[in-house]
Amino acid sequence: MNKVCVIGVGHTDFNSMTPDMEWKEFMYEACQKAYVDAGIDPRKDVDSFITCAEDYYEGFGIFDEFVPDQIGATLRPCGTVCGDGIHGLGNAFMQIKTGLMDIVAIEAHSKVSDLLTFGDVVLFAFDPVFERPISGPVERPNFAGSPSYTKKAPKPLIGSSKETERIHPYFLAGLEMQHYLRKTGTTEEQCAKVVVKNKKNAFRNPYADYEARIRVEDVMESEYMFKPVKSLDIAPTVDGAVCIVLASHKKAKELGVDPIYLSGFGYCSETPWLSTRGMDAGYAKVAAKMAYKMAGIKKPRKEIDIVEVDDKFSYKELQHLESLGLARSGEAAELLEEGELDVKGSLPTNTSGGLLGVGNCLEATGLQKSLEIVTQLRGHAGKRQVPDCEVGLAQSWRGIPTGTGAVAIFTREGR
Amino acid sequence: MAKKQAMPKSAPGTHVSTKDIVNKKIAYTWWEPEVQYSWSVGPAMSRFLEELKNGKIVGRKCRKCRRVIVPPRMFCEHCYGPTDEWVYLKDTGSVETYSISYLDADARRIKEPILVGVVSIDGASPKHGFMHYFGGMKPEELHIGMKVKAVWKPKEEREGSIRDIIYFEPVKKGGRKK
Numbered sequence A: 001m002n003k004v005c006v007i008g009v010g011h012t013d014f015n016s017m018t019p020d021m022e023w024k025e026f027m028y029e030a031c032q033k034a035y036v037d038a039g040i041d042p043r044k045d046v047d048s049f050i051t052c053a054e055d056y057y058e059g060f061g062i063f064d065e066f067v068p069d070q071i072g073a074t075l076r077p078c079g080t081v082c083g084d085g086i087h088g089l090g091n092a093f094m095q096i097k098t099g100l101m102d103i104v105a106i107e108a109h110s111k112v113s114d115l116l117t118f119g120d121v122v123l124f125a126f127d128p129v130f131e132r133p134i135s136g137p138v139e140r141p142n143f144a145g146s147p148s149y150t151k152k153a154p155k156p157l158i159g160s161s162k163e164t165e166r167i168h169p170y171f172l173a174g175l176e177m178q179h180y181l182r183k184t185g186t187t188e189e190q191c192a193k194v195v196v197k198n199k200k201n202a203f204r205n206p207y208a209d210y211e212a213r214i215r216v217e218d219v220m221e222s223e224y225m226f227k228p229v230k231s232l233d234i235a236p237t238v239d240g241a242v243c244i245v246l247a248s249h250k251k252a253k254e255l256g257v258d259p260i261y262l263s264g265f266g267y268c269s270e271t272p273w274l275s276t277r278g279m280d281a282g283y284a285k286v287a288a289k290m291a292y293k294m295a296g297i298k299k300p301r302k303e304i305d306i307v308e309v310d311d312k313f314s315y316k317e318l319q320h321l322e323s324l325g326l327a328r329s330g331e332a333a334e335l336l337e338e339g340e341l342d343v344k345g346s347l348p349t350n351t352s353g354g355l356l357g358v359g360n361c362l363e364a365t366g367l368q369k370s371l372e373i374v375t376q377l378r379g380h381a382g383k384r385q386v387p388d389c390e391v392g393l394a395q396s397w398r399g400i401p402t403g404t405g406a407v408a409i410f411t412r413e414g415r
Numbered sequence B: 001m002a003k004k005q006a007m008p009k010s011a012p013g014t015h016v017s018t019k020d021i022v023n024k025k026i027a028y029t030w031w032e033p034e035v036q037y038s039w040s041v042g043p044a045m046s047r048f049l050e051e052l053k054n055g056k057i058v059g060r061k062c063r064k065c066r067r068v069i070v071p072p073r074m075f076c077e078h079c080y081g082p083t084d085e086w087v088y089l090k091d092t093g094s095v096e097t098y099s100i101s102y103l104d105a106d107a108r109r110i111k112e113p114i115l116v117g118v119v120s121i122d123g124a125s126p127k128h129g130f131m132h133y134f135g136g137m138k139p140e141e142l143h144i145g146m147k148v149k150a151v152w153k154p155k156e157e158r159e160g161s162i163r164d165i166i167y168f169e170p171v172k173k174g175g176r177k178k
């Protein structure tokens, strides 16, 4: 059957703020670079366009309508996936597999610096009846029919001095990390080592924004935000846009490009009941199973040469590696300490710097991770190049409070 | 054959009143999201808004499709390439289409209808312009193809907004209409 190939990638620089560009121009830059990389004209050659975006992150109702111009899709088949970039890749994959489309472009971005109240948007994603009121003023019990906060005591913005009066929605990471450490015997110091590694890797990634030379002590001494999560355990948000162009194998041959194959993908969502659902990234487990099956991977630890996993929080990298079946429960931290997760190790993980080093780019996470895998498989990763990599995995999680994740498998050879 | 329905045409019952909600007879939950944004407008819109302050309308030219585009953008959505140069346009144009609104934002009937429409700006390519209000005329005078001119706010009141133009009014031969 029709194999699906990556024929082009493009991205902007990643920056904590991008006041010099409008979000449209930002998206245009990533897409134009991807089309040039693929050697195609989007106005003629691309059959279908997909953007992955969430209205509240953007600040537009029906953001889909604002997409076509800057991605080359005016008066062309175009649609938006409300999900991570890998969800978009999956949709494109299916469009090509049906034989209906030959070339599909997928774009995802974060222009989170335009969003002044990120914490409130995260909170807005909590269940309004049962879980959102927990974020109301602590001393004031919430009951049906009463606002969680009043005009007299309005909810402070993130970073405001009154923030301590109520709980920040990221406390969920504290709950999960606590559970993870207890269950696996992993320590806070070991999680701190993830931060040190990823910020170090970011030095060798020209587009990363949060590279730093820090020590484990620096992370350990950074203040507790949601114990056991400390401030340096959290990936700061960043602006960035990525575009990936997929094509059928036949089309890729016609174009004469040397493709990387998208050999499998999977996605999964857990129940939204925060207190009932699992705390061990079950979404990643199921998504990986689907992707492995599609790509014909039987022994992931042996067959996969490089991985980019979601590290919006330091412990998430270790937890995700275990959920993906790349380490046994509690083993990820050992692999990390043995240097196996380094660029030169046996399971290079987040060579791009991960989200801790690049920045949390929201719905663009999956494409940023895919971009790194494709760059590595192409052998274009420069100083951070992993030698002889044939099979790579990109994984994303939609962040707090979601239980949604996706996995994509890229290979040098078609499967 | 269609099965006979055992259901009555309308179920008997009592309508929920506002009172029931106020008196908390009905369980509900309330939330007001506090979402705030501050969008960077980028080079094209920055210049456009800045020029409005000066009482000028500026567009961008795409040399490939030869369009003069207003409102300006840094890339041409048809050619999918960067636009090439800034072009000053007139503050006159013609009515592309219009509507006469008898309702306000809350859908209440208003006495003086609001005249709204699209103006194609002189100097830009055909059908390039923007949505705005019309004034200085009776509703029945407004028609497609009508020549109109911008009425600007006094310079000191302009703030770099599309509302620095109050509305478009008819152009009469031999000068501005009173």
Ligand SMILES: [Zn+2]
Residues within 6 Å of the ligand: B062, B063, B064, B065, B066, B067, B076, B077, B078, B079, B080
């Ligand atoms: Zn053009």
